[in-house]
Amino acid sequence: MSLRYERLHRDAGTQARRGRLHTPHGTVETPVFMPVGTQATVKAIGQDDLRALGTEIILGNTYHLMLRPGPALVGALGGLHRFMAWDRAILTDSGGFQIYSLARSRKLTEEGASFQSHLDGSQWLLTPERSMQIQETLGADIIMAFDECAPSKAERPYLEESLARTTRWLHRCAAAWTRGSSALFGIVQGGLDLELRRRHLAEVCAVELPGYALGGYSVGERPEEMHASVAEVAPLLPEDRPRYLMGVGTPVDLVTAIGAGIDMFDCVLPTRCARNGLLFTTRGRLNMRNAVHARDERPPDAACHCYTCRTHSRAYLRHLFVADELLALRLATLHNLHHYLELMRGARAAIDADHFGAYAGRIREEESGRVPGGE
Amino acid sequence: MSLRYERLHRDAGTQARRGRLHTPHGTVETPVFMPVGTQATVKAIGQDDLRALGTEIILGNTYHLMLRPGPALVGALGGLHRFMAWDRAILTDSGGFQIYSLARSRKLTEEGASFQSHLDGSQWLLTPERSMQIQETLGADIIMAFDECAPSKAERPYLEESLARTTRWLHRCAAAWTRGSSALFGIVQGGLDLELRRRHLAEVCAVELPGYALGGYSVGERPEEMHASVAEVAPLLPEDRPRYLMGVGTPVDLVTAIGAGIDMFDCVLPTRCARNGLLFTTRGRLNMRNAVHARDERPPDAACHCYTCRTHSRAYLRHLFVADELLALRLATLHNLHHYLELMRGARAAIDADHFGAYAGRIREEESGRVPGGE
Numbered sequence: 133m134s135l136r137y138e139r140l141h142r143d144a145g146t147q148a149r150r151g152r153l154h155t156p157h158g159t160v161e162t163p164v165f166m167p168v169g170t171q172a173t174v175k176a177i178g179q180d181d182l183r184a185l186g187t188e189i190i191l192g193n194t195y196h197l198m199l200r201p202g203p204a205l206v207g208a209l210g211g212l213h214r215f216m217a218w219d220r221a222i223l224t225d226s227g228g229f230q231i232y233s234l235a236r237s238r239k240l241t242e243e244g245a246s247f248q249s250h251l252d253g254s255q256w257l258l259t260p261e262r263s264m265q266i267q268e269t270l271g272a273d274i275i276m277a278f279d280e281c282a283p284s285k286a287e288r289p290y291l292e293e294s295l296a297r298t299t300r301w302l303h304r305c306a307a308a309w310t311r312g313s314s315a316l317f318g319i320v321q322g323g324l325d326l327e328l329r330r331r332h333l334a335e336v337c338a339v340e341l342p343g344y345a346l347g348g349y350s351v352g353e354r355p356e357e358m359h360a361s362v363a364e365v366a367p368l369l370p371e372d373r374p375r376y377l378m379g380v381g382t383p384v385d386l387v388t389a390i391g392a393g394i395d396m397f398d399c400v401l402p403t404r405c406a407r408n409g410l411l412f413t414t415r416g417r418l419n420m421r422n423a424v425h426a427r428d429e430r431p432p433d434a435a436c437h438c439y440t441c442r443t444h445s446r447a448y449l450r451h452l453f454v455a456d457e458l459l460a461l462r463l464a465t466l467h468n469l470h471h472y473l474e475l476m477r478g479a480r481a482a483i484d485a486d487h488f489g490a491y492a493g494r495i496r497e498e499e500s501g502r503v504p505g506g507e
Numbered sequence: 508m509s510l511r512y513e514r515l516h517r518d519a520g521t522q523a524r525r526g527r528l529h530t531p532h533g534t535v536e537t538p539v540f541m542p543v544g545t546q547a548t549v550k551a552i553g554q555d556d557l558r559a560l561g562t563e564i565i566l567g568n569t570y571h572l573m574l575r576p577g578p579a580l581v582g583a584l585g586g587l588h589r590f591m592a593w594d595r596a597i598l599t600d601s602g603g604f605q606i607y608s609l610a611r612s613r614k615l616t617e618e619g620a621s622f623q624s625h626l627d628g629s630q631w632l633l634t635p636e637r638s639m640q641i642q643e644t645l646g647a648d649i650i651m652a653f654d655e656c657a658p659s660k661a662e663r664p665y666l667e668e669s670l671a672r673t674t675r676w677l678h679r680c681a682a683a684w685t686r687g688s689s690a691l692f693g694i695v696q697g698g699l700d701l702e703l704r705r706r707h708l709a710e711v712c713a714v715e716l717p718g719y720a721l722g723g724y725s726v727g728e729r730p731e732e733m734h735a736s737v738a739e740v741a742p743l744l745p746e747d748r749p750r751y752l753m754g755v756g757t758p759v760d761l762v763t764a765i766g767a768g769i770d771m772f773d774c775v776l777p778t779r780c781a782r783n784g785l786l787f788t789t790r791g792r793l794n795m796r797n798a799v800h801a802r803d804e805r806p807p808d809a810a811c812h813c814y815t816c817r818t819h820s821r822a823y824l825r826h827l828f829v830a831d832e833l834l835a836l837r838l839a840t841l842h843n844l845h846h847y848l849e850l851m852r853g854a855r856a857a858i859d860a861d862h863f864g865a866y867a868g869r870i871r872e873e874e875s876g877r878v879p880g881g882e
Contacts, residue, residue, distance in 0.1 A: 172826065176833045180814065201801070201826045209804055209822055217818050426576070429584055439555065443592050447584055451547065451576045458551045458836060 135274065135315030135342045137374045144486035147367055147393035148479070153189075153374055155221040155273040156313045157213060160188040162374065162395040163479050165386065165472045166223060168403060171196050172206075172216040175403055176461040177469070179218050184439070185469055186477075189221035189273075191398040194266055195230030198258070199249050203269040211271030223398070224272035226263045226305075226319075229347070229379070232281045240280060242297065260304035268311040274343065276378075277305040279319045281348050291328060295321055299335040306339050315342035317376060320365070323348055324357055329365050337370055343396075344369050345376035350385070350399075359388045366392040383412060383475055384499050387492035390479050402472045406464035409453045412471045416501025418446070420464065425450040438470035439463075510649065510690030510717040512749045519861035522742055522768035523854070528564075528749055530596040530648040531688045532588060535563040537749065537770040538854050540761065540847045541598060543778060546571050547581075547591040550778055551836040552844070554593050559814070560844055561852075564596035564648075566773045569641055570605030573633070574624050578644040586646030598773070599647035601638045601680075601694075604722070604754070607656045615655060617672065635679035643686040649718065651753075652680040654694045656723050666703060670696055674710040681714050690717035692751060695740070698723055699732055704740050712745055719744050720751035725760070725774075734763045741767040758787060758850055759874050762867035765854050777847045781839035784828045787846045791876025793821070795839065800825040813845035814838075 138152040153160040167174045167182065169190040174182060182190065192212055197203065206215045212222055228245070231238050235247035235256075244259030260278040267275035278301050282294040302318050309316045318336040322329035337344060346365060349358045362377060366389065369375045376396035377389050386397055402412065409420040413433035418425070420432070431441035432449060440449070440463040452460035475495065482491030513527040528535040542549045542557065544565045549557060557565065567587055572578065584590045587597055603620070606613050610622035610631075619634030635653040642650035653676050657669040677693050684691045693711040697704035712719060721740060724733045737752060741764065744750045751771035752764050761772055777787065784795040788808035793800070795807070806816035807824060815824070815838040827835035850870065857866035 171830045171832055172823070173832045173834045178834055178837060179818065200830055201822075205802060205822070208802060209820070215820075215823055215826075217820075217823065427580060427583060443554065445584070445590075445592075447576075447580070448547070448590055448592065451590075455546045455575055457546055457548045458833065459548045459553055461833060462553060462837070 134313040137343065137372065139372065141484055143483045143488040145489040146391040146492070148390045148483045148488040149393055149395060150480055150483040151374065151395055153221070155189070155315075157219060157221045157273050158188060160221055161480055163386075163390045163476055163483075164189060164396055165476045166191045166396065166398040167469055167472075168193075168398055168400045169216070169218075169222075170400075171200070172212060174465075174469075176407060176465040179216065181462070181466055182218070183220075185466070185473055187220065187469070187473065189223060190218065192222055192224045192270065192272065193230060194224050194227035194263060194270070195234065197224075197270060198227060198256070198266055199251055203266045207269040207271075211269070213271060221273045222270075223274040224267045224270055224276065225378070226267070226276040226278040227258050228263070228279050229281050231258065240297075242300075244278070244301075245280075260301040261308040264305055264308040264310075264316075268309075268314050271311075272314055275309075275314045275316055276345065277302045277316060277318050279321060279347060281351065282321065282323065284323055284348070284351050284353060286323075288325070288328075291323060291325065295328060295332045295335075299332065302336060302339055306341070317341060317343040317345050317374075319345045319347040319378070320369075321348045324353055324361050326361065326364055329361065330368065333365060333368050341373070343374040343376060345378050345396075346394075347378045349377065350380045355382070355385060358385070362389050362394065363392045366394050369393070382499065383472070383495050386472075386475060387479060387495045390483075391488060391492050402468035403465050406468040407461050409460070409464065411464060412468050414498050416499065420446070420449045420460070421453045422450070432467055433471070436467065436470065436474075438467045440467040440470075509688040512718065512747065514747065516859055518766075518858045518863040520864040521766040521867070523765045523858045523863040524768055524770060525855055525858040526749065526770055528596070530564070530690075532594060532596045532648050533563060535596055536855055538761075538765045538851055538858075539564060539771055540851045541566045541771065541773040542844055542847075543568075543773055543775045544591070544593075544597075546575070547587060549840075549844075551782060551840040554591065556837070556841055557593070558595075560841070560848055562595065562844070562848065564598060565593065567597055567599045567645065567647065568605060569599050569602035569638060569645070570609065572599075572645060573602060573631070573641055574626055578641045582644040582646075586644070588646060596648045597645075598649040599642045599645055599651065600753070601642070601651040601653040602633050603638075603654050604656050606633065615672075617675075619653070620655075635676040636683040639680055639683040639685075639691075643684075643689050646686075647689055650684075650689045650691055651720065652677045652691060652693050654696060654722060656696065656726065657698065659698055659723070659726050659728060661698075663700070663703075666698060666700065670703060670707045670710075674707065677711060677714055681716070692716060692718040692720050692749075694720045694722040694753070695744075696723045699728055699736050701736065701739055704736065705743065708740060708743050716748070718749040718751060720753050720771075721769075722753045724752065725755045730757070730760060733760070737764050737769065738767045741769050744768070757874065758847070758870050761847075761850060762854060762870045765858075766863060766867050777843035778840050781843040782836050784835070784839065786839060787843050789873050791874065795821065795824045795835070796828045797825070807842055808846070811842065811845065811849075813842050815842040815845075
């Protein structure tokens, strides 16, 4: 197995884990946050920026890359790493989630998911086998099983049928998986129903795989519901495999899930918020379009060492956002990703020092904006 | 006088000049191309990028900065250099050209130009004195006289009246100019009429100033008309002062004007073209959206050493443009500005070596795409 998960330390007071993923494209220290590079680029920044931020792994979206530029083209050009000139690790999702959230006229059958492209209405069919084939052609270091992320409001009979099908699809994924240097992760679904979660987790983890993920969270439920469910479910995942909570979340979501034993995260939140002018800081959140910043010479976050905070004032960033200048998007994205990656560096150091619980508490305070000595 | 122009060498076969501008924010080797930073940012790239490109001076637009964020704000925050965190040289224009090209309901009187903002329709008045005051508040190292860039199709009586007024405005600018570390340049107008150009040049150069510019070119005339006129007019400018050809131009325009003795240029062409997917290369121009690039693994320009060409393929750039990804704009802008700055580095070396004529000929061949051994 080309992906090796090295367990380093468990926090004394929580279930938080320090670990290390050894991938064909370098080592990834966990817990880790993976910036989302939907279309073979993390929106608004370059691969030079990602490298300077210390990014060790990014996520690519199979649904988007399948439609454009297409796996055949990426494969012919040597795979996703070479296509986008990124020599560190890449994880691709299966395409299932975007079919659920973006595609039109989708129809699920036992075979797979047929849908219309959100770009041009063209007709597509994605199956477990095809998802494996595409992800292996893209050449990601970690690939995800093709699943259904059932609507959170679905009736229980539908959910049970969906989970059984996702399990059957997982067996088809595992059978179709051929590339050793693309490590396949299974995905546990089941919404907020703990009984269904536990049952599906047992089915998924019965398949021996390099890693396991929790899907179907952060799809509209309250954060407390997600936190409570993850706290119950995460510890049931195999101890000797990396655990990935898909599509999550806020800084508070991250430290809460790390405390439950999660190792990997991805989310569009820091990058999407950045493009909307919302910055995460150690003193809470800042809306850079706000007039209150117009003459503020301070950096967005005085405690932050990112390029943006080392170089520019709130006043300048506010001007760039108000004037619709492209540089605003890059500067804000650099800051938010730095904030997230720093959050994870801090989490790793706190686990190493056996005081992760206190660290998580400090992050909750920061996010609430109620920082002692704060503004 | 805080701006000192050092004459270094004159090309043996042309009127091309090597020189050096000593400004309060560093030395500028001439001939120089100044990237346009309209709203206190060069669109799509950062100040870190500008520095890495070797940029020694950029241009800011008084019209845009006056409307947003406003000179009072920039002044209160320590001036344009500090506001945008750019510690090298800055030149600001007078605002006159944008009033002519962008503003609504403009009306010229002896006092100045009244107009409505293109942003919100608000009413403004810009006068020679106000333009000086704004530019000095912004704190640019070089500031431009407030002039009228008369429509190229204007009747001769209107042109004569306009030029006489621009001369009177120049005297008012010189009288209102108080800040030693902002060097005032006069602007010669006169369209394509050589007699008017010569007469106005004599009037403008009668005012002792740190530098002089040619305005009113590249406003719709054929390139050959502009080249012929500049070739006549540029050599009449004082030899011991920097000579700036405003708003010009293509690579061929630049080498042609350098050969006539011009030292300074600015133009939105490389940055605007970049955002439209048009790249300048040593083998002619490339439209990156073209399907022919879809599977092309070569860099945009194999002879180019910019970050984009060192890192990425035409196929990847084409994908980014087709997918409307922000990174496309930065990568293309980096390349085009590198191409322009490299063009100027080559021009300076060629002048030093007394073979500028041959260099200009090679650039004309490159731009025509008819390069020996080319594609």
